[in-house]
Amino acid sequence: MDSSSKLKSVLITGCSSGIGLCLAHGLRSEGYRVFASARNNNDVDKIKALGFESLLLDLSSSDSINDAISELYQKTDKLYALINNGAYGQVGALEDISRDTLEKQFQANVFGWHELTNLVLPKMRKENIGRVIYISSVLGFVAMPFRGPYTASKFAIEGLVNTLRLELSDTNIKFSLIQPGPIESKFRANAYLAFKENVDISKSNYKEQYNTMIQRLESDENVQFTLPPEAVLKCALHALKSSSPKIHYCVTFPTKLFAFLGRILPSSWMDKILKYS
Numbered sequence: 001m002d003s004s005s006k007l008k009s010v011l012i013t014g015c016s017s018g019i020g021l022c023l024a025h026g027l028r029s030e031g032y033r034v035f036a037s038a039r040n041n042n043d044v045d046k047i048k049a050l051g052f053e054s055l056l057l058d059l060s061s062s063d064s065i066n067d068a069i070s071e072l073y074q075k076t077d078k079l080y081a082l083i084n085n086g087a088y089g090q091v092g093a094l095e096d097i098s099r100d101t102l103e104k105q106f107q108a109n110v111f112g113w114h115e116l117t118n119l120v121l122p123k124m125r126k127e128n129i130g131r132v133i134y135i136s137s138v139l140g141f142v143a144m145p146f147r148g149p150y151t152a153s154k155f156a157i158e159g160l161v162n163t164l165r166l167e168l169s170d171t172n173i174k175f176s177l178i179q180p181g182p183i184e185s186k187f188r189a190n191a192y193l194a195f196k197e198n199v200d201i202s203k204s205n206y207k208e209q210y211n212t213m214i215q216r217l218e219s220d221e222n223v224q225f226t227l228p229p230e231a232v233l234k235c236a237l238h239a240l241k242s243s244s245p246k247i248h249y250c251v252t253f254p255t256k257l258f259a260f261l262g263r264i265l266p267s268s269w270m271d272k273i274l275k276y277s
């Protein structure tokens with residue numbers, strides 16, 4: 001265990017499952033003091049039963065975010081790192097996505113992350129030390145059809161982080177974006193729930209494409225090149241421990257491939273590839 005990391009506090013959002021829960025376990029075993037948050041009381045209880053300090057934090061609610069931060073600062077006066085992780089994927093063709101559905105996607109995936117980050121930055125500034133890690137996605141820099149709301153939310157996050165990095169460049173607060181491709185978690189199951197809740201297939205021009213998409217979302221089989229959440233943990237640990245954390249961490253082969261292709265191919269060629277993804 002790295003003794004320098006001992007008792008450094010880290011707040012992670014979205015720890016009920018998947019990457020967030022894996023990060024909570026992994027960081028605790030590395031000696032960090034982990035505050036693992038979730039948006040439902042049942043999950044907070046389950047996380048506490050695993051021996052973690054847990055907070056109720058729903059990123060779609062300003063009240064919930066503010067209450068969680070008040071509770072956090074009653075328990076610790078310093079926060080070394082925030083890991084912005086909690087999010088969901090709203091899938092569906094953009095023509096079938098209402099303003100309300102897009103707003104809901106941004107409330108959770110963007111506005112909540114922004115508000116929470118702004119609440120932890122003052123103390124980090126005071127200490128002049130801190131790490132803010134954002135779990136973005138390959139969809140933070142390429143677009144794929146039928147994933148528009150989620151893609152837009154991750155592009156927005158990348159824009160916010162790239163700006164924060166410039167604005168706080170004279171501080172010792174470092175910002176990193178982790179960009180996973182497919183990772184084992186409940187992400188697809190949760191995306192399917194959001195799809196069923198918010199997209200009316202009967203009125204859509206894309207019924208055929210939705211059938212294919214639904215088969216994929218309902219399948220238990222991992223898509224090709226899926227990695228376990230530990231692949232994200234490895235990058236998060238580097239972003240927390242390194243004296244010069246990377247700005248971008250590409251996780252999985254598809255992310256690395258699209259990052260490379262995006263640099264060398266014209267946009268029209270990228271569209272020809274991405275339209276079949």
Ligand SMILES: NC(=O)c1ccc[n+]([C@@H]2O[C@H](COP(=O)([O-])OP(=O)(O)OC[C@H]3O[C@@H](n4cnc5c(N)ncnc54)[C@H](OP(=O)(O)O)[C@@H]3O)[C@@H](O)[C@H]2O)c1
Pocket residue numbers: 013014015016017018019020038039040057058059060084085086087088108135136137138179180181182183184185186187188190
């Ligand atoms: N899995 C992938 O293939 C993949 C790829 C690229 C990026 N990512 C990113 O990785 C992160 C973690 O996702 P995951 O793969 O671990 O999926 P997951 O298993 O579905 O976990 C998502 C977590 O976010 C939480 N969440 C959703 N809406 C929230 C809200 N309004 N407030 C607070 N928490 C909320 C979920 O809580 P509930 O259980 O209450 O819904 C859950 O704890 C996300 O940012 C996602 O965009 C995932």
